[in-house]
Amino acid sequence: MKKIADWLIMILVFVVIVILVVFGLNYYFPQHSDNTPTDSNRTVHKLAKTQKKKVQITALGDSLTQGVGDNKKEAGYTKRLGKKLHQKYYLQATVKNYGIAGERSDQILKRVTTSVKLQKALKNSDAIILTVGGNDLFQALQKYSTASQGKFTLALERLNLRYATEVQKLLKQIRHYNAKAPIYVFGIYNPFFVYFPNITQINRAVANFDETTKAAVSQSSAAYFISVNKLLSRGQYQSTEALSKLKQSSSAKSIEDMQISKIEQNLENTKEKNIYLSSDDHFHPNARGYDQMTRLLVRSMNIHDKWLYKD
Numbered sequence: 302m303k304k305i306a307d308w309l310i311m312i313l314v315f316v317v318i319v320i321l322v323v324f325g326l327n328y329y330f331p332q333h334s335d336n337t338p339t340d341s342n343r344t345v346h347k348l349a350k351t352q353k354k355k356v357q358i359t360a361l362g363d364s365l366t367q368g369v370g371d372n373k374k375e376a377g378y379t380k381r382l383g384k385k386l387h388q389k390y391y392l393q394a395t396v397k398n399y400g401i402a403g404e405r406s407d408q409i410l411k412r413v414t415t416s417v418k419l420q421k422a423l424k425n426s427d428a429i430i431l432t433v434g435g436n437d438l439f440q441a442l443q444k445y446s447t448a449s450q451g452k453f454t455l456a457l458e459r460l461n462l463r464y465a466t467e468v469q470k471l472l473k474q475i476r477h478y479n480a481k482a483p484i485y486v487f488g489i490y491n492p493f494f495v496y497f498p499n500i501t502q503i504n505r506a507v508a509n510f511d512e513t514t515k516a517a518v519s520q521s522s523a524a525y526f527i528s529v530n531k532l533l534s535r536g537q538y539q540s541t542e543a544l545s546k547l548k549q550s551s552s553a554k555s556i557e558d559m560q561i562s563k564i565e566q567n568l569e570n571t572k573e574k575n576i577y578l579s580s581d582d583h584f585h586p587n588a589r590g591y592d593q594m595t596r597l598l599v600r601s602m603n604i605h606d607k608w609l610y611k612d
Contacts, residue, residue, distance in 0.1 A: 350610040358382065358396045358608075359422045361475075362409060362432030365487065365594070366400025370578070370585025377586070381595040382430075389599065390609065397422050405436045406467040413474045423478040428485065428608035430598065433471065434510050435489045437464045442503065446556060450502070453556055457506050465513045472521045483608050484524040485601055487594065488514055490533035492584045495574045498538075498548045502556045507534070525605050527597050533590055536575035 360366045360379045368377025375381055379396045386394040399412070399419055412419055423429065437460065445456045475484060488511040491503055498504075511530055518526040531539070538547045573580040577590035586594060602608065 352390065352609055353392060353427065353611055355393045356386070356395070356427040356608060357422075357425050358394060358428045358430065359399060359419075359426040360396055360430040361399045361413070361419070361423075362430075362487075363400060363404045363436055364402035364585060365432035365435065366398060366430070367402050368398070368400065368591070369402050370581060370587055371591050372579065372581075373588040375588070375591070377591045378430075378595045378598060381591060382598060385595060385599050386602075389603075400432065403436055405440065406433050406464060406471055409433055410467060410471045410474060413471065413478075420478050423475060423482075426479055426482045428602065429475060429479065429482050431471075431475070431484060431486045433468060433486065434464065434514055437467075438489065438506060438510050442506070450556060453502065457502075457509075461509055461513055464510065465517065468514055468517045469520070472517055472524060476521060481523070481607075483602075483605055484518075484521065485598060485605075486514060486518050486524060486526050487598075488526060488528045488530055490530045492534075492575075492578055494534040495536055495538060495547060497551060497553045498544070499551055499554050500556060504534075523605070523607060525601050527601050529594060529597065532593055532597075533575075533577050533586060536577050 360382075364370075365377060366379065368375070368379065371377050376398055377400070379398045379400075383394040383396045386392060399422065401408075401412075404412075413423070438457075441456065441460050445453050448456065472484065472486075489507055491507045493503065507530060511526075511528065515526045518524045535544065538544050571580070571583075573583050573587070577586055577593060579585050579587040579590075
């Protein structure tokens, strides 16, 4: 009996100690109720972002910004972007279109440095969209498509170096007028891929230009590259099987087997093979192509969303 009594006393003492410890912790470290804001909650509240109700967006660049080829007449990705942002974020998005078909990077740069209207738009922008590079490359391809392979390769290497300088200056100049707004830069694509999938010189040239643009974008603050090459070049031929069949159907193997001017003549008044490109010129995106560009742009803007919130 004495042993049982000793055990009971020990258990009672242990329970008393536990109760004292719990009360002591509650006294020195009181619990906050769910309805009482803590210091950390107040800090989070202070840091909470306030979404803008209206945003200004400047779209700058070449024919892809102007919206050439858009059979729905929605100015390419620009009007689509305004609608998508309104649907997604319930805000008013004003997208100003400064796209001019045929312009190279140096010509776009000249406009940025000389147009007061464009400069004002850039200064007031919450976000900036840029399409650049396509005319730099394809104007050169038209010029050198009949040259020997060696001369063709050398010409494109020199062109790529010049383009790198121009696109870096362009991004720097845009930043001069707006130091904070995110810049979203589209890459380029090969509009002739579905007809000449085995001509590696053009595929490589497009890829090299994309890498040059991407490198310039990475050196600029709050700038983001959006790749469209695989999607718009291949169209519906995205799977390995579909791509293999496409390549087997083409006999052209080198740049000597094609001339861009003749391609355009031969394709005139025919239906475009690529579901994302226009049958009018077999070069620019159609409505479905611009839908895809808009989708990729909105995805990037959703990830990099500094434009959406007040400072």
